[in-house]
Amino acid sequence: MTNTVKLMAFVVALLLLAGCSGQDERTSAQQPVNTAETTRDRNPGETGSDDNLAQLVLPPGFRIELYAENIENARSLCLTENGTLFVGTRSKGSVYALRDNDGDFHADEIYTLAEDLYMPNGVAFRNGTLYVAEVNRVWTMPDIESRLNDPPDPVVINDSFPSDRHHGWKFIRFGPDDMLYVPVGAPCNICLRDDDPRYASITRMKPDGSGFEVFAHGVRNTVGFDWHPRTDVLWFTDNGRDRLGDDMPPDELNRAPEKGLHFGYPFYHGGYISDPEFGERHNMGEFVPPAKNLGPHVAALGMRFYTGEMFPDEYRESIFIAEHGSWNRNVRIGYRVMRVMLDGNRVVSYQPFIEGWLQDGEAWGRPVDVEQMPDGSLLVSDDRKGCIYRVTYEGI
Numbered sequence: 171m172t173n174t175v176k177l178m179a180f181v182v183a184l185l186l187l188a189g190c191s192g193q194d195e196r197t198s199a200q201q202p203v204n205t206a207e208t209t210r211d212r213n214p215g216e217t218g219s220d221d222n223l224a225q226l227v228l229p230p231g232f233r234i235e236l237y238a239e240n241i242e243n244a245r246s247l248c249l250t251e252n253g254t255l256f257v258g259t260r261s262k263g264s265v266y267a268l269r270d271n272d273g274d275f276h277a278d279e280i281y282t283l284a285e286d287l288y289m290p291n292g293v294a295f296r297n298g299t300l301y302v303a304e305v306n307r308v309w310t311m312p313d314i315e316s317r318l319n320d321p322p323d324p325v326v327i328n329d330s331f332p333s334d335r336h337h338g339w340k341f342i343r344f345g346p347d348d349m350l351y352v353p354v355g356a357p358c359n360i361c362l363r364d365d366d367p368r369y370a371s372i373t374r375m376k377p378d379g380s381g382f383e384v385f386a387h388g389v390r391n392t393v394g395f396d397w398h399p400r401t402d403v404l405w406f407t408d409n410g411r412d413r414l415g416d417d418m419p420p421d422e423l424n425r426a427p428e429k430g431l432h433f434g435y436p437f438y439h440g441g442y443i444s445d446p447e448f449g450e451r452h453n454m455g456e457f458v459p460p461a462k463n464l465g466p467h468v469a470a471l472g473m474r475f476y477t478g479e480m481f482p483d484e485y486r487e488s489i490f491i492a493e494h495g496s497w498n499r500n501v502r503i504g505y506r507v508m509r510v511m512l513d514g515n516r517v518v519s520y521q522p523f524i525e526g527w528l529q530d531g532e533a534w535g536r537p538v539d540v541e542q543m544p545d546g547s548l549l550v551s552d553d554r555k556g557c558i559y560r561v562t563y564e565g566i
Contacts, residue, residue: 327379472539478546
């Protein structure tokens with residue numbers, strides 16, 4: 171290779187990396203599932219106003235376009251019945267509200283509700299009140315939709331959470347039991363903090379912050395969960411530990427039908443991998459195995475059951491998972507939205523739904539969360555690109 175060619179390759183690499191900001195969360199590894207469905211079998215996303223969308227590949231009949239732009243570090247999503255979309259962030263430290271006033275499925279107004287916060291990743295909504303989770307506290311803004319131009323002062327309902335930055339950002343959501351579920355990640359890659367049972371758990375509390383309890387144990391870091399639309403059982407993603415090589419352990423999709431179950435961390439990973447440091451302390455059979463082992467280190471974050479009527483019937487009750495993607499694996503994977511199909515409680519398929527954020531080993535975008543709109547379309551946030559996409563089905 172000549173020096174001129176080498177120089178050109180170096181410049182191209184710099185251009186690909188330009189504009190990519192924010193700290194990556196996870197390592198990653200080789201994809202263990204069947205991904206035989208290739209680009210030529212699928213539809214490229216139509217460009218809309220962003221040429222990058224042409225690189226996104228979806229199943230035939232589906233279309234992706236921009237719903238909102240210039241939402242720096244857009245992460246967790248929460249849509250109200252009145253159409254307000256709340257957006258949490260991590261590195262930005264802001265909370266946004268978006269409005270589509272003319273009903274054309276493009277956000278017309280963007281409101282900054284709060285700034286300079288401690289990783290306000292989690293947003294939830296109940297009875298007119300916005301709930302926001304920072305690392306160490308959860309607070310509310312009552313009657314927020316009538317005060318988007320003049321947000322009220324936050325009302326703290328629980329400020330007793332640990333303040334560790336490592337896995338400290340939180341995804342929150344109200345369950346069918348009207349409890350607010352709040353995970354507390356492990357404050358490390360791999361460690362045992364038996365002095366505080368809140369670490370590596372999913373907790374829950376009443377809407378006013380009282381009645382706090384640990385619901386699930388042995389959960390290293392979940393940043394997405396939802397309840398099955400027919401059974402009301404909690405399903406959640408979990409990010410596997412790092413530093414065991416490129417190809418293990420897997421990330422996980424778990425099912426928690428009752429309180430008090432333990433999902434293995436830090437003793438076992440993926441239901442079968444004994445941790446080199448902690449595995450000898452317990453037997454594998456003491457823990458609940460994953461409902462599905464996902465790609466190793468794909469950074470599986472936001473997930474939703476699909477209950478809409480826009481997509482074909484076979485998509486009903488599928489799980490959509492946003493895989494944020496690896497950051498220090500030798501060959502990067504993830505950077506996609508996956509679809510999981512169930513037969514009862516059994517996972518029967520785990521296949522790509524949207525791909526293309528990863529191009530030639532470099533990622534121009536990173537999906538974080540998914541949210542369903544009333545018409546059955548799907549919103550996807552992208553914290554690297556700073557935008558929110560809308561996915562629709564127009565038929566084949």
